[in-house]
Amino acid sequence: MTVSGVSRDFPKPHPSIRGGAFYLWFRRRSTIAVMMCFPLLALITCLVAYPFAYSIYLSMLNKAETAFVGFGNFLFLFKRETFWLVVQQSILFALVAVIFKALIGFIAAHAVNTIPSKGQRKWRGMMLVPWVIPPALSTLGWWWLFEPTYSAFNWLLEEFAVPAVPWLSDVFWARFSVILVNVWVGAPFFLIMYLAALKSIPEELYEAASIDGASAWQKLVHVTLPMMRNIIAITILFSIIVTFANFDIVRVLTQGGPRNSTHLFSTYAFRVGIESGDIPLGAAVSLFMFPALAILAFVILRNVRQRTVSI
Amino acid sequence: MADVSLTKLHKSFDRTEAVCGIDLEIADNEFVVLVGPSGCGKSTTLRMIAGLEEITKGDIRIGGELVNDVPPKDRDIAMVFQNYALYPHMTVFQNMSFGLRLRKYPKKEIQRRVEDAAEVLGISELLQRRPKQLSGGQRQRVAMGRAIVRNPRVFLFDEPLSNLDAKLRQQMRIEIKRVHQHLNTTTVYVTHDQVEAMTLADRVVVMNNGLIEQVGTPGELYHQPRTHFVAGFIGSPAMNFLDCKLERNSGNLEVKLGDMLTLQVPADRGSRYEPYVGRGLVFGIRPEHVHEKRAGEDAFAEVMVNFIEPLGMETMVYFTINGVELCGRVSPEADPRPGQTISLTIDIGKMHLIESETNLVL
Structure with missing residues (x-):
């Protein structure tokens, strides 16, 4: 014009x-x-x-990095039982850990949100501590709690006449332990994100729902959750990616053992690529989840964008 | 439908008393407007009726039933909020039907009620839209629709028009009045806009500092204000006030405004004002009762115009007497100009005298 x-x-x-x-x-x-x-x-x-x-x-190179092998490394991985164990463990680890982090973060955010704003800051600060400490360091502390000789947990169990638990040497308990530590480290991130989302919901919506006849549960289902949907989706997406890529917790706590049962893609890539000297195979391991995660990210972000436009 | 009764209602926030023991009876089907300046306690009172605010002391009865400890959902009331409080993730239909769905009404009944309410409000074509896709006025209608579909005993409105522009506000005022006439539901409406209060209400409750200053019809408040505050708050532009003294001069009562101006008190008010002779009072006169001197009228004063507000059918003139800026209303034909000296007269029969100590209109 x-x-x-x-x-x-x-x-x-x-x-x-x-x-x-x-x-x-x-x-x-x-x-x-x-x-x-x-x-x-x-x-x-x-x-x-x-x-x-x-x-x-x-x-796409061979072990010596001298020849192009195309998808050879990937095809090689598909034939290895250990690799499928890693895939299985990575998915189990990421799903269980993310579900528990989200649940604990959601409940904790609600609990913190009910504290009067004057005293809320110190609680928020304290609950963020696990997320702020470098995970390699805090995992060392957890290792000490699990380690059979000095295990504080086992000492506590023995006090109640419960037999000692092989935290890091049994497949089930080792998986349980790495997930537990991951949840401990990651839940505060969900807490802080959900708390911010909760605070951004106008109080008037809850008042309108009260007058419309909603119970506390109905307010949660019909007001809180739909209003937090975008934050929940983005937080879970982010956490799935980060949890799949987790390295330090497994590396410090179990080093992938017992019998490779706690390996994740990154620790297994490190084992194969750095410790065993097959860098191309390690690269193939680390790239394996990329397509799946990229599609997941695309779908979730598209949904978020659509909701943002309409709400 | 139900009447609403407030008895010695108190509300304190920590050490601040927001509502200081008010008594109010709202009749069945009545449209009552709570009006007052910001912080006067009108919204707090409304929220206590809704059950959104706990009562510190006193009683609230709806339809004769004591509801002090009854949660909002069981009071059978509906409320329209200042910011509409529409659920942004729901369509207009879902917003309007939310309360009915929670109360497990049959689907057909919900459909019928929502469609009826939408038709009354002229929003039938918007039912599948989300609040974000609506204009301010449409959102306001949806908020009203959400209240209407429930067919509650009492409607509560918390400054519902304050986010709309002047033209839309006027339209919605008419809409609210029309809906009330159609449904005849007891309505309590909060506003700080006295024009809204005067145009909508069967009775207006003027509040100030947590107390009720006066309850009355719009006409009563305008013509017979009970206190200095009500006299000044109701009416736009506000009533003019001047310090004065009441004196007797050869049998007649006179109001002395400073050294220069003296006004004869109308004979029918003599006995009412007699006890106040010699006491410091405040003289009040509305701008519409101060106008240009016409043929055969005595001039009240010759004043210099400070500035004017031409409103088309009338022109407001501002001038100073005894150091106080006052306002009068003249016809546009008088064509006053700033700096010009004009002769004004007043309708002395419309004057008010206010006792300075008690702030009560005599």
Whole structure:
């Protein structure tokens, strides 16, 4: 649309300015916008695109990295029982851990939200501690609690005449332990996200629901959950990705044992790629979940976007 | 339908008393408006009737039943909120039917009630939209629809029009009045806008500092205000006030406004004002009772116009007497200009005298 009497052209440079066309191009908003994006593009290229492309390239080489083998490494993995054990354990670990983190975070967020705002800060701070401590360090503490010789848990169980539990040496208990520690570390993230979501729900909606005749449970189902749906979806997506990629807890606590039963993709990739010296195979392991997670992320984010448009 | 009765109702927040023991009887089918400045306790009173705020002391009865400890859902009331409080994830139909669905009404009955209410409010074509896709006025109608479908005993409105522009507000005022005439449900309406209060109410309750200043019909409040506050709050532009003294001069009572101005008190008010001779009082006169001097009238004062507000059918003139800025209403033909000196007269029969100590209108 043109407005009469108003020129939308840029002012012509003074004839004395040399390189007028370049000057004009340089001053264009779109040129400036692209130039301002350069630092971010450079960072993404260096830190995301290059490593990702390089790991795809690596996963298609032979062990000595001298020959291109296509999907050979992947086909090799599919034939190995240990790999399918890792797939099974990774899915079990991620699903159980994320479900419990979400549940505990949701309940804790509600509990913290009921505390008067004056005293809420210290509780929020305390409950964030497990998430703030570097997991490798806190897992060492947990290892000490589980470790058979000094296990504080077993000492406690013995006090109640319950037989000692082989926390890290039995398949079931080892899986239980790594999931427990992951839940302990990750639940505060859900707590803080859900707490922020809860606080953003207008109080008037609950008042309107009270007058409409809703019980506390009905308010939760018909007001709280639908209003938190986007945050719940994004938090769970983020947590699934991070939990699948978890390394430090398993590495410190069980190192994948007993009998490879607690390995996740990242710890198994480390075992195969670094400790066994087969970097291309390790790269293939670490890339295995990428397509599934990418599709999951796409679906969840599309739903979130659709809801954001309509609500 | 039901009557609502408030008895010695108190509400304190920590050490602050928001409502200081009010008594109010609202008759069945009546439209009562609580009006007052911000912080006067009107919304708190409404929220106590709704059950959203606990009562510190006193009693609330709806239809004769004591409801102090009855939760909101069991009071059979419906409320329209200032920000509409529509559920953003539900369609208009779902918003309006939510209360009925929770009460497990049959589907057909829900459908019928929602469609009837939508028709009354003219929102039938919006039933499948979400609140985000509606304008402010449409959202307001949906909020009203949500209240109507329940067919409650009492409607509560908490400043429902304050987020709308002036034109829409006027339209919605008419809409609310129409709905009330159609349904005849007892209604308690809170607003800080006195025009809304005067145009909607059967009776207006003027509140200030947690207390009721006066309860009356719009006409009573306008013509016979009981206190200084009500006299100043009701009416736009506000009533003019001037300090004065009541004196007797050769048998007649006179109001002295400073050294220069003296007004004869109408004979029919002599006995009413007699006990206050010699006491400090406040003289009150509404702007519409101060106008340009016409042929055969005595001038009240010659004043210099400070500024004017031309409103089309009338022009408000602002001038200063005894250091106090006052307002009068003149016809546009008088064509007053700022800086010009004009002669004004007043309808002395419409004056009010207020006792300074008690703030009561005499």
